[in-house]
Amino acid sequence: MALNLQKVHHIAIICSDYAVSKQFYTEILGLDIIREVYRSERNSYKLDLALNGNYIIELFSFPEPAERPSYPEATGLRHLAFQVEDLEEEIEKLLSHKISVEEIRIDPHTGKRFTFFQDPDGLPLELYEG
Structure with missing residues (x-):
């Protein structure tokens, strides 16, 4: 159960x-x-x-603290995803803080757009357009 x-x-x-x-x-x-x-x-x-x-x-x-590898395909937590309304608007805000952002991708199952960036320790974070 x-x-x-x-x-x-x-x-x-x-x-x-x-x-x-x-x-x-x-x-x-x-x-x-x-x-x-x-x-x-x-x-x-x-x-x-x-x-x-x-x-x-x-x-x-x-x-x-001990270092831990944090690659998107490593065992363990893959990433944290945050839903946003306007992906380009949020990407511009990240870029204004000099935070690198990956290319926008399309989820093949939902058709929704998303991208990845990292926190200061390299933890992968995702913006997912809702």
Whole structure:
């Protein structure tokens, strides 16, 4: 018998440079800060972020986190996808922040357009036109 899951509660991300990632996720992606906590016993920050009022990401910092390969075809989390209304408009905003964006692709099954870019640690992020 399958679990009775209701929704994704949050996604946890460990970053290598907390200030850079905080700025990226809040000022560039536009996520709202719910709360920011410094955990002195771990020398770690935890930043809870929301998208349109919905809790979505926990951003963590840890001293000297281990590196993890993050290629789109590697085992594990492939990417995070955000739905947007106007793909070109959002691409222009990313480019204005000097963030590289891949060529626009078309999903062969839905006919929808999408593209990829990366967060400061190389985590693949997708914009999917809804």
